[in-house]
Each structure stands twice: as C-alpha cells, then as structure tokens.
Amino acid sequence: MLKLSEQEKQEVIRFLESDKPLPEKYRFLLFDDKREVELVWNGKTNEVCNIVLPFQTIEQVDEPRAERTEDKPIMGDLFDFDSRGRQLKGWTNKLIWGDNKLILSSLKNGPLREEIEKQGGLKLIYIDPPFDVGADFSMDIEIGGDTFTKKPNILEEIAYRDTWGKGADSFISMIYERLVLMRDLLAEDGSIYVHCDWRVTQHLRQILDDIFGQGRYQNEIIWVRTSSHNMKTRGYVRSNDTIHYCTKTSEFIFNEQYRPYGEAQLSRYKKDEDGRLYKAENLTFSSRNPSRQFEWRGTKPPDNRSWGASFEQLEQWWAEGRILTKRDGTPRMDGLKFYLEDMKGNPLTTTWDDVGRIGNTSDERIDYPTQKPEALLERIIKASSNEGDLIADFFCGSGTTAAVAEKLGRKWIATDLGKFAIHTTRKRMIGVQRQLKEDGKDYRAFEILNLGRYERQHFVGVNPNLREEQQRKQLEEKEAAFLDLILRAYRAEKTEGFTTFNGKRAGRLVAVGPVNMPVTRLFVEEVMLECRKKHITRVDILGFEFEMGLFPNVLDEARGKGIDIAPKYIPAEVFDKRAVEKNQVVFHDVSFIEVKPHIKKNTVAVELTDFSVFYSQDSIANAEATLKNKGSKIVVEKGQIVKVSRDKDGIVTREQLTRHWTDWIDYWSVDFDFENKREIIRVQIPETGETEEQWTGDYVFENEWQSFRTKKDRSLELTSVAHECQPGRRKIAVKVVDIFGNDTMTIVEVSVGGKK
DSSP states (O other): OOOOOHHHHHHHHHHHHTTOOOOTHHHHHHSOOOOSOOOOOTTOOOOOOOOOOOEEEEEEESSSOOSSTTOOOOOTTSSOBOTTOOBOSSOOEEEEESOHHHHHHHHHHSTHHHHHHHTTOEEEEEEOOOOOTTOOOOEEEEETTEEEEEOOOHHHHHHHHHHHTTTHHHHHHHHHHHHHHHHHHEEEEEEEEEEEOTTTHHHHHHHHHHHHOGGGEEEEEEEEOSOOTTOOOSSSOOOEEEEEEEESSSSOOOOOOEEOOOHHHHTTOEEOTTSOEEEEEEEEESOOOTTSOEEEESSOOTTSSOOEEOHHHHHHHHHTTOEEEOTTSOEEEEEEEEEGGGOOOEEOOSEEOSOOOOOTTOTTOOOOTTOOOHHHHHHHHHHHOOTTOEEEESSOTTTHHHHHHHHTTOEEEEEESOHHHHHHHHHHHHHHHHHHHHTTOOOOOEEEEEEOSOOGGGSSOOOTTSOHHHHHHHHHHHHHHHHHHHHHHHTOEEOOSOSSOOEEETTEEEEEOOSSSOBOHHHHHHHHHHHHHHTOOEEEEEESOBOTTOTTHHHHHHHHTTOEEEEEEOOGGGGOHHHHHTTOOOOEEOOEEEEEEEEETTEEEEEEEEEEOOOOBSOHHHHHHHOOTTEEEEEEETTEEEEEEEOTTOOEEEEESOOSGGGGEEEEEEEEEETSSEEEEEEEOTTTOOEEEEEEEEEOEEEOEEEEOOSSOOOOOOBOOOEEOOSEEEEEEEEEEETTSOEEEEEEEEEETTOO
16 A cells, blocks of 8 residues: 555545545555456445345156156166156256346355255356347247237346346446356356347456456357348348357366368368268378477368377388378378368357357247257357256246257256246256157256245345445335335225234235245245234235245145135236226236046046136227227236237227137146155254255145147147056145246145045
C-alpha cells in the first residue's frame, strides 16, 4: 500500500464522516490491486451464493419400459440390481428442477459434492443460457392440427424478468455468479463451453477472462448454424453463434477432433485392385544416422503428426528395395501407399461450418425453441471428456447434452428452471434408454430431483447489497404487497394472529404460497401443524407452482388428520389490475386423475380412465373483443382449449380443440409398488458441519412403465402392461404429465393374488 499524504488522510476522513463513497483513486492508493483491466457493471458484487439445500428425489427411472412381465433392464455388468431391477450401486444420472444458482451452490457446498468427487470430479460443463433480450420463452404445443402457444409460468417469468429486467447489467449479474460457482465445481482438468450469440458474446468473453483468467481462455468457436438463404436483414446476415471455450487450469482433457477431407483432397486418391482408396507418396528421410530416429519430410503420415522410423526398420526397407538413395546421399522412399480408411481427416479448427441446424423434418427435432443439434454436442463432449466422465448442463432445455452424454457413455447432471424443460428431457432420456436397451447397450438409471426446504428469505427477491436491517424491511414490504394483491384477487378477507394463514373466504382459511418459489411439502406441513393447534379443518393453499410429487400424499395425510386442504393455482391474471377490479381472476384447482386396476392372478395392469384439468390462459371474451378480421387466437378457459376466429365479415366462431380428456395428456407412468422406497435426503448439521440422512416422510416414485407422445407418434396407450407382483396388498402410484409439463399423481391400493 502506498503511503498517504496528510492531505489525503484528511480527505478520506471527511468522506467517511459524511457517509460518501471514496473517490476511485483511493482504491489503488489503499489497496494493492495490480489488475490493469477490470470488468465493472451496475450491481457488481463479489458475494457468491453459499446456501446448501437438500436434494429430494421425486422420481427414478431404472428401465425405460417393461413391455412384458418378464422384461428386465439391460445394463450389462456395470451395476448390481435388486429383485425389481433397480440399480443398487454406481452413479445415478441427475435431472434437477429448480433455480440453478441454488442448485450450483448446493452441489458445490453440500453432501452431493463428495459423490461428484468420487466420480473423478466434473470434467465438462456446457451451457446455453437465455441470451435473447426480447424473448418471451413461450412454448408451441400441438393440439390436433393446431398449435397453441403456452406462456411461461409465473416463476419462469420472474426469473427471466430478473435476468433481463435491467438489460445487460442484470444478465451479467445473473451469469457471473453462476459461472463462478461452475468454475469452483469443475475438476482441475475440466473445461467449460458457453454458447451465446451476437447480443452478449462480448460481455461473456470479458466475464470468462475475469473469472477464469485470460490464460485459461482457449478458443472462440464460431458455429455457422445456417446459411443466409432467404434471410432478410438490414446489414450483414447473422448466421452464426459463438461458443466460448475455457479450462480451469493449464492441464486439461482435450481429444483432438477431425473433419472429413474436402473434394480437392479426396481427388488425389485412387482405387487399388480391391477397390480401396489410397494415395501414393514419395517421402524423404532426414538422415541415416543410426543414433537417431528418421523423420518424414513432406506429407505427414496417417496420424497427422511427425513420424519416426527406427534404424532397424529403415534397414529392412533398404533391403527390400523400398528405399532409394538420391545423388546427394539422402535416403528416399518411393510409392508408399496411404489408405483413406486409415486417415483421420483434417484437424478441427475454430470455425464449425459443417454442423447445420436441425432440419424441420429431422427425426432429431422435438420442436423445443432452443434445441441444438446432437452433432454439435457430440463434438464438444468427445473433445473435452472421456468415456465414464461426469459432465453437466445447467440450462438443459430440451436435454440434448444429457442425451448425447448417455449415448457416448458419459455420466451427467442436467438442470433447468422450467417444468416443461424437465419433462421434455425426461421423455427424451427414456427414449434414449429404450434405444440403447433395444441395441443391447449399457445405460444408467436417472433420477428427477427437487430442491427442498427453502429458506423463507428466498421466497421474495431482496436486494443483497442492502444492509441487513434494510433487507429485512424490504422483505416485509414486498411480502405485504404481494399478499394484499393475491387476497384481493381471490376475494378473501385479510386475517391477523396466524403464523401460516393470510386470509379467509367462505368459511375457509387461506394460506398464500411464495411469490418466486414452489409450494413445498415443508410449507404444507407448517399449515397442517397450525391447523391441529388451532382446530382448523378447512384450508385453501394458493400457489404459482407446487413441488413435483407433492400430491396426493400430503393431501391424504391431511385428510387423515381431519383437515380438508384445497390447493389452487394462482393465475398470471392476478397482475392485471383491470381483471382484479372486475373480479375476472379465476384460481383453478389442481388436476385430478382416475384409474382402474385390472388384477388377474398375480399380475396387475392399470387403465387410465379420466383426467380433469382446470387451467385458464387468456379468455374467450377477451379474444373476441380484441381479434381483428381474418384473425384467430387460441385460448385456455376452464380446462378447455378453444380456437376463436373472426372472418373477413367480422363473424366470430369458436372451435373447441380439446375434444376428449386424453387430449390434455402428454405422458403417464406407473409405479407398481409405491411406498417401497423411502425418500431420503442428506442434511448438513450446522453445529458440526457433518451430514446425516433423514426420511422426508415421502416415497420415491419408481417409474416402471410409461406411455407418452412424441413428435412422430402422437398416440397414447391407456392401459399399462400386466405387471407380476408378490401376493398381498400394495399401493400403486400413477403419474400424469399434461401438455404444459405439470405433473399430477394418484395412488390406489390393491390386493393381488387373492389375499386381503
């Protein structure tokens, strides 16, 4: 630190006494900061999330599908199995739903870190974060011959609003903290690839230099994703994305990749008598000194590197007459054949123009907005990881990284905030497992995880730069405003004197869930606890989102204690002031499933007989009022999807697109022995820092049979395979995922084999 003059000392004191920030020059006078360049933005902080939340297993998929009673999983000799075919040991791949900042922090600092390190650490991360400032992150969903645009749910909207609410500053803040956590999670020989486009590439390059260091930035890869044909724009056509490639240290995994030769190079090859393509080369050796190896001059041999021939090998070739001597005495070899099948190709450069976008008719296409081609991820995964390595994608979207990793024999972690993304990836991974099973190849089990037991301070966003007292005050103000808004829209009267309840309506108490997190089991347990203490029997719980696998177990548990709980979704319309004032906001119920078990001797099959939903998105009245002539709009109202059209004469017509309850179902699956596997979480004990296993009171849904729609096959089976069971009573769980990606579960108790 430089020595301050008396004048400078007095100036520092004056600034501190007046509670004003010091001039920038004092940062360098007071602190030994040798950085010549520093990245600064509005809201920058060096604080990184260190929260540890337990991971809750919601579902496990050990085998893609039992077609017959005797079907068993094919996973080679890699794992041990129990009598149900469940994987007992080895790494289980992980598909995690939630905010990736909390996921990354919990992976880095929590019990799962030890499990990651046992796999050799995290060798590769690929991410394709949301970088489109104007994107609304809607999804197009097929309904019959029409396409319905599903808007993002409130939790997704809040997350994307927080990401882009202040433009580049908020994006940089979002991605910076997450990249720091990713760097800390990477193995010492690990790599990260960050995919982006022209909007944020300059920011990301600077961020990566700041986090990893300029010496760890390896390459800027240009992916030419499409040709410029028929692309109209002012200025040059944007036809490429950028992939930034960094490593954690100077020692990293890299397997050189090659691309096929071009036409000019291939034209030099001829066919031999067997039809094999070859080219003949005349090669010159540097010396005949027996104390050293001889190196090729001219064209390199098959491995594209300098090649040494031993003195003994040269003597043999000399004796065979394959080496001639030039007049200057330098040995030379004529007519050596190089076969095309032995050549690897041209080493890959940083311009990738040989991997195109996914075509509209491609079998790979699943119509997910940000889907990337598998060939792109295959190249990255092969280059920066080896078979058996663990890799991750923390913005997994449609699940391309996980799908390619599974096919290439890598272990994987994939996470996303959107339920629709998690569901899309689940279906895709089951499809990959089915194909690997059909081909007789190994595959790993995967599990779907939640983050559980959220701290209350994460429910409402609070500025982390404020002092503790200011944060507490802001939290109280935001929560109060949020509760007033929801209660007014629900037409409920505010109540006082309760811990979990916020209002009452029509003889029922009302508990409002968090604004930017799902309603969790812990939240419902706290509601039930207060109900029992104060003899409350009728409750409505309002939430934007409910934890996966929460129902029906928790409702059955409440009913057993004499408490009637009605969970209801808070619609996006609560933020529409006019809709609230006109009492037009509808809080819809959680979906409802009906099933029928078919028992024959010691087997049981399950038939799906009904599925009721109560969603709303927009309204028929609003569509009719706002449509222009020759226009149409698809809306969801009270569980029906309706197409509203106005013809050239202004005549309005309605067409109901959901004609049958099955139209709402995208996927359903069966666990034939629910309550067989307890849901165990590993919790860190604050006093000791050690971890212990705790039972949550729930059970893991073990996915044993499933039927779902794909882009190519829209059909859905409504009766499962007959599953062989041990005699006696058991509970069967049935899970349905609707076309929006929301899951609902029901449980039926059956008696198999004649025993009651």
